[in-house]
Structures are given as C-alpha cells and as structure tokens.
Amino acid sequence: MPVPAYHVDHEVLATHAKNKVNVPSGDAAKRRTQVNHLRSRLEAHIAAHPDYDLVKLRASGSTAKHTAIRRRRGEGSDADVAAYVRASSVGGVSVEVSGLLEWLKDRCVEVYGATKDADDFVISDHAVGITLRGSGLKIDVAPVLYEGEADDRGHLVTRQGDKVLTSVTLHLAFIHTRRNAAGPNYRELIRLLKAWIREAKRNDDQLRCKSFLLELIVAHLWDHGWNGEALAVNNYPRAFEQVLSYIAHTDLLAPVVFTDFYPATEVTPSSDPIQFWDPVNPTNNVTRTYTDADRQRLVKTATTALEDVMWAAHAPTKGDANQAWRNLLGPAFEGA
Structure with missing residues (x-):
C-alpha cells in the first residue's frame, strides 16, 4: 500500500x-537521580537493620520505562517507586490497604524523615507521596507485598485497591x-x-x-x-x-x-x-x-x-x- x-x-x-510531549532530558535525569537517592537511603538503612521489613525499592511506571510525558499542573506524580514490603510483617497478602499505607508512611518517615517535614509524606488511595522540597518533585511510593519470589514478583496495590501479582523488573x-x-x-x-x-x-x-x-x-x-x-x-x-x-x-x-x-x-x-x-x-x-x-x-x-x-x-x-x-x-x- x-x-x-x-x-x-x-x-x-x-x-x-x-x-x-517528551520530558526534557534534564528533568528526566533529575527524576532518576532522586529515585536512586531514595533507593540508596533505604539500602543504607537496611544494611544497618538487616531484619527491616521494607525490603527494597524498584523504579516503576512510565518514568522507569522512559514513556512518561510532560505533566500538566495538578497531574499525578513525577515518578513512581515500588516499595517491597515483607508480607509476613504486615499480616500477609490479605492485609487491609489503608492500614498497609499507614504502615508504609511510618516506614518512609523512619528512613527519610530526618531531613524532611511531616507534611512531605501524604497517603493517597494506593501510595505514599513524598514531596522533595529542594527539587519540587513528587514521588509516589506504592507498596508491593513480597514473599521472596524471584524476578521481583509480588502483589502490587493498584489504584483500585486490588492486590495484583506482578513484577516491576519483568515489565x-x-x-x-x-x-x-x-x-x-x-x-x-x-x-x-x-x-x-x-x-x-x-x-x-x-x-x-x-x-x-x-x-x-x-x-x-x-x-x-x-x-x-x-x-x-x-x-x-x-x-x-x-x-x-x-x-x-x-x-x-x-x-x-x-x-x-x-x-x-x-x-x-x-x-x-x-x-x-x-x-x-x-x-x-x-x-x-x-x-x-x-x-x-x-x-x-x-x-x-x-x-x-x-x-x-x-x-x-x-x-x-x-x-x-x-x-x-x-x-x-x-x-x-
């Protein structure tokens, strides 16, 4: 034809x-740097507390896939992160979502709160939003209930409140x-x-x-x-x-x-x-x-x-x- x-x-x-449409390369690099900073802070905390129940962070969503588009004012977050939670520590995969998010917020404050205000941590319907005051970026940290599966498989809490087995790494x-x-x-x-x-x-x-x-x-x-x-x-x-x-x-x-x-x-x-x-x-x-x-x-x-x-x-x-x-x-x- x-x-x-x-x-x-x-x-x-x-x-x-x-x-x-595209996120400017400088902005995209800044987002990735901030996500990596969050990961490094958590990894340092885990190294100091080997039995910590927040196991690991993985970059996820459109920013990680390089398919994000420029946000308009009031639209969503700048980046998404999957927070792998040891499921046994919060009552298993059937845990109630609101309680899980409160738990995750408390863990985020433990890891990152020393240099941040309490108002920088806000719970949404599926994640804990962390506002980074220096850059103005907002990162949504979504819990993944993790039971040790390979390939970062775990149960992600969706925006609808469901828990769906997925893998950020395989996506x-x-x-x-x-x-x-x-x-x-x-x-x-x-x-x-x-x-x-x-x-x-x-x-x-x-x-x-x-x-x-x-x-x-x-x-x-x-x-x-x-x-x-x-x-x-x-x-x-x-x-x-x-x-x-x-x-x-x-x-x-x-x-x-x-x-x-x-x-x-x-x-x-x-x-x-x-x-x-x-x-x-x-x-x-x-x-x-x-x-x-x-x-x-x-x-x-x-x-x-x-x-x-x-x-x-x-x-x-x-x-x-x-x-x-x-x-x-x-x-x-x-x-x-």
Whole structure:
C-alpha cells in the first residue's frame, strides 16, 4: 500500500514530541537521580537493620520505562517507586490497604524523615507521596507485598485497591526487549499516543484508556503488525493510523496475550469486554474494570481520531493538515 506524502510528516511529529510531549532530558535525569537517592537511603538503612521489613525499592511506571510525558499542573506524580514490603510483617497478602499505607508512611518517615517535614509524606488511595522540597518533585511510593519470589514478583496495590501479582523488573524487560528491536522511536510513539489520549480525555471526561493499555497495543502491533504491515515506528503518522485503525476495526474485542513469560494456555478465561492480559501474570486482565460502554467509547474516540489522521494525510493544504492534528494533540501543536 503506498504511503501518502504527509504535510505533517514524521519529522514534524518528532519535533512536536521533543518540544511539547517528551520530558526534557534534564528533568528526566533529575527524576532518576532522586529515585536512586531514595533507593540508596533505604539500602543504607537496611544494611544497618538487616531484619527491616521494607525490603527494597524498584523504579516503576512510565518514568522507569522512559514513556512518561510532560505533566500538566495538578497531574499525578513525577515518578513512581515500588516499595517491597515483607508480607509476613504486615499480616500477609490479605492485609487491609489503608492500614498497609499507614504502615508504609511510618516506614518512609523512619528512613527519610530526618531531613524532611511531616507534611512531605501524604497517603493517597494506593501510595505514599513524598514531596522533595529542594527539587519540587513528587514521588509516589506504592507498596508491593513480597514473599521472596524471584524476578521481583509480588502483589502490587493498584489504584483500585486490588492486590495484583506482578513484577516491576519483568515489565521493564518486556518494554526494553521491544525498544531494543524497534529503536528509540518505539517509546516516543507511545509518548505521542499518550498525548493523544490525554487530549481526548480533556474533551471527554468519561473516556477510559490507561496508558498501560496504549503500551500493550503498541507492543501487540510491534509483535504482529497490522493489516499485513509492520508497525511503522519510523513513520509516526503511519503508525498513528495503524494504531487507531486497529482499535477502530477490531472494536477491541479480540483477547491479546503476550508469551514472553508464560504460555498462552495459562491465561484465565474471561468474559470481560476488553481483554489485554498482563505480560507477567496470566490471571490479570489489565482492562478487567472496563465496561462494554467504556470499550465502545474508546473505539468511537479512536474512529474519530482515525478520520482526522486520514484527512491530514490527504489534506489539500498544510493548514488543513495542521488543524486535523491539533484535533488529536491539542492547540499546542504547531505543525508544519
């Protein structure tokens, strides 16, 4: 299939990503430095107290995966950290979440409180937020109930309050494997798609699409292609078209399973409207809380976005193409 000569081409979208979407390299380095500082402080504490019940920290989430996008004011944390808690010390995997978070806050104060104010530690629905006054960064420390499993497997407390067996380390390996094969544009494509869905949610506050779902859609298309064509990670307009076309034309009805760390036969059968299975846990459908109405809303959003991308590909003028992409990426998109 011939590729259109886009007015808004790969370089235009790459420039937009650099200027408006990607976390600036200096900021990203600062975040990683702060996370490493937290880890080193805890490791020093553990060395002095070998039986301490907070076992280890692992960088997690979008910052660790290098798929984070610039935050808008009031949006979330700057970085996420998984705090591995010796499960037996808090009553086991069935421990009540609010009590676990209070326990974790107390441990964070023990380790880091000597140089911080009490107000710098705030409990949310799933984590303990630590504000670093010097840099202004906020790091969410989420508990993982740990029973000594290999590969950093443990039960993570989710934003919904569930406890889900996962592995931060294997999740990072999952995305690194594909990034290493595809090149650096793989993660930037994910960041651009996150910018699209953020703008879509700004226009529709009922829309549901977690960033992890976008990561899994990109991974699935990298592994299998779409409509007989490999995922065009080096041609962002084409890759957008492929991702949106996949959502629009499959209606997200087909289960998606990854076999990096388990065989497909281990997946637990489900009747959930959307089924994207955790790459490290065959019993966890990461979209299990999505209703059929959520699925239809996301498919409709992707269909509308696909129409904009297709119009931009054949638009008679640069101005028309730019406006179509502003519909996807917001008014900050400057275009060609």
